Amino acid sequence: MDTIVEMKHITKRFPGIIANNDVSFSLRKGEIHALLGENGAGKSTLMSILFGMYQADEGEIYIRGKPVHIANPYTATKLGIGMVHQHFKLVHNLTVTENIILGMEPRKSFGRIDMASAQKNIEALSTRYGLAVDPSAKIEDITVGMQQRVEILKMLYRNADILIFDEPTAVLTPQEISELMHIMRRLIEEGKSIILITHKLKEIKMAADRCTILRRGAVIGTVQVADTSEEQMAEMMVGRTVSFKVPKKPSEPTDIILKIRNLCVKNNKQLLAIKNLNLDVKRGEIFCVAGIDGNGQSELIEALTGLRKIESGTIELNGKQIQSAPIRERTLTGLGHIPEDRHKYGLVLDFNMAENMILQTYFNEPLSKHGILNAEAIHRHSQDLMEQFDVRSSLGALSIGRSLSGGNQQKAIIAREIYRSPQLLIAAQPTRGLDIGAIEYIHRCLVAERDKGHAILLFSLEMEEVLNLADTIAVIYEGEIAGIVNADTTNENELGLMMSGSQKGVVPDYE
Structure with a gap:
């Protein structure tokens, strides 16, 4: 040849x-x-x-x-x-x-x-x-x-x-x-x-x-x-043996941490992208919203995190309605966010990594005191996180955000969010662009957060990831929930049919 x-x-x-x-x-x-x-x-x-x-x-x-x-x-x-x-x-x-x-x-x-x-x-x-x-x-x-x-x-x-x-x-x-x-x-x-x-x-x-x-x-x-x-x-x-399936025990969900009722959200063309959507996410579970890209996932994520104004409905986190709350307030109420667009929402690309790693915590001690940043503590904190999550860069915490490869930028965002250990972590395409070794590590981290009694709201386009990681799966189609299934009892074919609108699944009655 x-x-x-x-x-x-x-x-x-x-x-x-x-x-x-x-x-x-x-x-x-x-x-x-x-x-x-x-x-x-x-x-x-x-x-x-x-x-x-x-x-x-x-x-x-x-x-x-x-x-x-x-x-x-x-x-x-x-x-x-x-x-x-x-x-x-x-x-x-x-x-x-x-x-x-x-x-x-x-x-x-x-x-x-x-x-x-x-x-x-x-x-x-x-x-x-x-x-x-x-x-x-x-x-x-x-x-x-x-x-x-x-x-x-x-x-x-x-x-x-x-x-x-x-x-x-x-x-x-x-x-x-x-x-x-x-x-x-x-x-x-x-x-x-x-x-x-x-x-x-x-x-x-x-x-x-x-x-x-x-x-x-x-x-x-x-x-x-x-x-x-x-x-x-x-x-x-x-350079080592890799596990393809994340080891996890059965979930033990407890009380509802996120309650969404009759949520309506418009897209950039002012058309309804989310239509009267209802969902309950419980502590101690990985709840995945799965669907073909462009069926309202982005608008739902932005509505939950405060990046998009909602038309009607309520979003309740930890018993507190947050649909009109500013982003800082949502963060302090227990919300974490791994965004699907890491450049637009995840990093300030012209900041160095030390600055990027403290974007939501810079006002806490020991990173600052009386409004004055502690440069040494910030550098040490950021360097430790980068080493723990194997974020590779030429100058460590002093590297400029845009100089890292896409996969290392993603690992940095995940390190920052998981370190905060929020009670509800919205993880949107968390392993997009990551290699199999990094995916294995991130999946273990998300399961560990679940096992602490926290909730993970996962948005993923990777069918293998959905079936491997989720406990409960809600399929979204044209802005509505087409069905909610248990990850252990479904398969790729059933999910694919619901994702394409060919088949409807069971949707519980919400109060």
Whole structure:
């Protein structure tokens, strides 16, 4: 089999850290090659070098056997390399067609954009590769799964035959993940070659031919996926045996800590996203709200945490109505929050990590006294938390928030919230972007909080996480609860049917 990409002895340094240390990697024509590693292992950095977003300090790159210098993404595109980023690069108020042709618009007389020709080309591409999209729909009006199809079509429109997928399933439903795996196989049959960056071992086993494992910037090995178990790959990735199922005893729920009654919340378009929703969450349980992305989860989280005004209804925490309370008051009443958007709500990206780790506790002793911050106590507190949760950064607590990898930013937020040990912790996509070792640790922490008699309100798009971690599962569909089930007696198929609106479950009568 011909080698289409060869990266030899790649080294990339950032201040205080070696992101890639003498890494060699190859991609064969017509294969799916997975790139696996912990957060901060150097996977995205290596692929960013291949796509021209970074330049290697040392090493060589060969494309189709010829040495190349990839100065920028434009050069990469001309070489037939395309990349679907973890956070999609789409303009939300433009249409599907406008996003796909952006920067490569077909022209007709007098420099006018030939939109009819572009739309025809996109329809032909989407039919050929089984990527059904509506060319005239606006990005803001289509699902996340459809947005990903648009990103893939952007690559194909530019004639890419080396396709890089960076954590492509992070925000997809189980059905969309199956569709994506089918699309990848279709692309391979059409002569494309794919590099798949992922933390998900099940997907590697489902889709990949070979897998290269990175640990702390260095290659641990490349394996044939068919001959290697998930357990073996996990151990190579983190350097120890990893448990795939969190050990937990049956929950022992007690009294109700969160009571939601007849809650109505509007979305940004002023349409009702949450419709007369009722829920009870008890102390001593992990209560999960599961559903396909965009069914009201974000609006519900924002209403509970004080980030969005409600239209009507009540939210009672610890016997106290908080629907009109400011955020500080909710926090002091016993609410914790791991937000789904870590950049927008979780961190102040231009603060250092010492400052980020005290955002909700800076006014308490010993972090401050009489309104004056104690810099030494703050640094020590933050450094201890970062070490306990294995938050890796070049300068420790002095590192600027935006300099950490996405996974390490997430671990920092989780460390800050779990340290406070709130009576109700709202955990929204708590392990998004985390490697299997970090997921195992976070799950153990959440179960430990539950076992203290606290409540966890979990919002997750990961079916495996929902079934592994939750005690009770409420499925949300179009802003309403479609059914509430016990995690021990349900399965992926039943949840999937409720999530898609094909089936209704049991919903208790609320007083």
